[in-house]
Amino acid sequence: MVGQNSNNPFFSFFFTFPKFSPINANQVRWLIDVGENEMFHLVLLGVLSLLLYKLANKFLNSGNYFLPANAPPGSSGFPLIGETLQFMAAINSGEGFYNFVRARHLRYGNCFRTNIFGETHVFVSSAESAKAILNNESGNFTKKYIKSIAKLVGDQSLLCASSHHHKLLRNHLLPLFSTTSVSLFVQQFDELIMTSIENWGKKGSVIVLDQALQITFKAMCKTLMSLEDSKQLEILQEDVACVCDAMLSFPLQLPWTRFSKGLKARKRIMNTLEKMIIERRRFQEDNNDDFLQKLLTDQNGSSSVQASRLSDQEIKDNILTMIIAGQDTSASAITWMVKYLGENQNVLDELRTEQFHLAEKLSLNQCLTLEDLNEMSYASKVVKESLRKASIVAWLPRLALQDTEIEGFKILNGWNINTDARSIHLDPMLRCDPDKFNPSRFDDDQKPYSFLAFGMGARACLGMNMAKAMMLIFLHRLVTTYEWKVTDSDPSIVKWALFSRLKSGCPIDVTPIRKDS
Numbered sequence: 001m002v003g004q005n006s007n008n009p010f011f012s013f014f015f016t017f018p019k020f021s022p023i024n025a026n027q028v029r030w031l032i033d034v035g036e037n038e039m040f041h042l043v044l045l046g047v048l049s050l051l052l053y054k055l056a057n058k059f060l061n062s063g064n065y066f067l068p069a070n071a072p073p074g075s076s077g078f079p080l081i082g083e084t085l086q087f088m089a090a091i092n093s094g095e096g097f098y099n100f101v102r103a104r105h106l107r108y109g110n111c112f113r114t115n116i117f118g119e120t121h122v123f124v125s126s127a128e129s130a131k132a133i134l135n136n137e138s139g140n141f142t143k144k145y146i147k148s149i150a151k152l153v154g155d156q157s158l159l160c161a162s163s164h165h166h167k168l169l170r171n172h173l174l175p176l177f178s179t180t181s182v183s184l185f186v187q188q189f190d191e192l193i194m195t196s197i198e199n200w201g202k203k204g205s206v207i208v209l210d211q212a213l214q215i216t217f218k219a220m221c222k223t224l225m226s227l228e229d230s231k232q233l234e235i236l237q238e239d240v241a242c243v244c245d246a247m248l249s250f251p252l253q254l255p256w257t258r259f260s261k262g263l264k265a266r267k268r269i270m271n272t273l274e275k276m277i278i279e280r281r282r283f284q285e286d287n288n289d290d291f292l293q294k295l296l297t298d299q300n301g302s303s304s305v306q307a308s309r310l311s312d313q314e315i316k317d318n319i320l321t322m323i324i325a326g327q328d329t330s331a332s333a334i335t336w337m338v339k340y341l342g343e344n345q346n347v348l349d350e351l352r353t354e355q356f357h358l359a360e361k362l363s364l365n366q367c368l369t370l371e372d373l374n375e376m377s378y379a380s381k382v383v384k385e386s387l388r389k390a391s392i393v394a395w396l397p398r399l400a401l402q403d404t405e406i407e408g409f410k411i412l413n414g415w416n417i418n419t420d421a422r423s424i425h426l427d428p429m430l431r432c433d434p435d436k437f438n439p440s441r442f443d444d445d446q447k448p449y450s451f452l453a454f455g456m457g458a459r460a461c462l463g464m465n466m467a468k469a470m471m472l473i474f475l476h477r478l479v480t481t482y483e484w485k486v487t488d489s490d491p492s493i494v495k496w497a498l499f500s501r502l503k504s505g506c507p508i509d510v511t512p513i514r515k516d517s
């Protein structure tokens with residue numbers, strides 16, 4: 001499966017240590033191999049010393065040893081390393097990294113503090129605080145990703161840019177997601193889906209996540225840079241998966257680390273994008289209706305935006321950012337949606353009725369339009385409910401730029417403050433029966449800042465309309481073409497994945513629906 005965790009024994013052993021779990025046969029074999037290699041021991045010792053030195057430095061410089069009187073409740077963990085081992089153990093478990101947050105949310109409530117990688121992290125899970133942090137009217141917060149992510153997507157990426165730079169980049173990127181762009185995208189995505197799911201019936205069974213990753217990757221590459229060559233797509237997809245795999249890894253740049261492999265893959269992607277840009281300039285190719293071309297010519301910006309055209313590095317970093325932000329998230333969301341529908345026959349029945357009604361109006365092989373999607377009122381609620389339940393992006397990371405107060409607790413300048421979207425989505429005080437998959441709950445207005453699947457405010461998801469379109473089109477084609485049965489209901493999620501992804505990938509058996517029935 002694309003992007004699945006590679007079982008690096010060093011990491012497995014190191015990070016399962018805090019749970020005192022018995023080591024398995026693979027790990028014993030690994031330890032024996034390592035025992036024969038003294039050089040490896042020396043390197044390992046060096047690496048650990050370096051890590052401790054770095055953490056100690058960070059810890060002493062960050063003022064984390066000093067806590068204000070009314071700091072949020074929580075634990076600072078062990079000296080220097082804080083609760084890093086427990087966090088890594090959660091990432092490496094089948095229940096996923098969010099378990100680390102869930103356990104502390106249950107213990108301490110809506111606002112708690114922990115220490116990971118030598119830094120203080122505060123997690124907040126009330127709609128009111130989400131509003132204050134994400135709206136950021138006070139200018140107290142900025143976005144912050146962990147170091148490994150920033151290095152992999154590039155420091156010119158929208159995801160990592162400081163407030164001022166972010167505003168400039170977003171002004172350039174926003175016009176790419178216009179209604180005209182989304183309309184074109186709808187048609188292209190529908191064509192892709194129709195050809196992709198056509199042969200599922202012959203196969204009899206498919207893994208939804210694998211299929212969805214292929215389809216969303218192709219869709220993003222076509223929209224971003226008109227890339228359709230299957231060999232080039234395959235190479236690029238492998239490199240992007242390698243970058244994604246490295247995102248939650250320890251930012252340790254040694255030849256065998258996941259992080260180092262991710263950086264190498266990033267370099268190859270940058271080279272590919274560089275070549276594309278050179279070719280487009282050399283051949284003055286402006287007949288490509290894609291994001292890359294628009295950024296190169298920057299026809300979309302206002303005159304003030306045009307005056308500050310994006311540099312090549314900004315373009316490359318942000319094309320990579322959009323591939324990552326768009327592919328993995330959408331594919332994971334589609335997969336969870338199929339799983340939830342498979343478990344809720346009554347919802348599926350209602351959805352089918354709506355979608356067949358729409359299908360009757362379309363002629364054979366006619367592509368869906370944005371107007372058709374606007375008619376899918378029940379399907380839109382299915383999409384929202386799936387996003388709420390799955391919380392693909394579990395928390396939204398920010399950095400406090402000055403001392404401030406949240407939920408009555410003191411937050412110090414330099415602390416990380418994360419809005420815990422998943423806890424808000426599952427809060428029984430905000431919606432009744434939150435564990436139930438019930439799309440009709442969206443008939444009623446939701447409390448402001450209680451639905452954060454795409455974030456809110458100046459950093460809200462740029463591609464949300466594209467993402468919703470992908471999910472709706474996928475739904476329409478799936479429910480009007482096949483009956484299906486989920487054959488593995490295991491809810492475990494992929495280890496080391498940045499976004500919440502089903503480990504089983506959601507395998508389904510499909511049977512074509514007889515159109516004359």
Ligand code: HEM
Nearest residue numbers: 322325326329330333393396453454455459461462463467
């Ligand atoms: C179901 C699919 C998707 C989900 C759940 C999702 C979720 C999110 C969330 C929660 C954020 C905000 C993070 C924050 O505030 O810290 C975000 C940002 C972003 N998303 Fe998406 N996203 C999805 C699909 C897409 C697609 C298809 C694109 C298209 C390229 C995209 C591009 C972006 C970009 C560029 C940002 C950064 C915005 C900024 O910092 O100004 N996303 N996404």
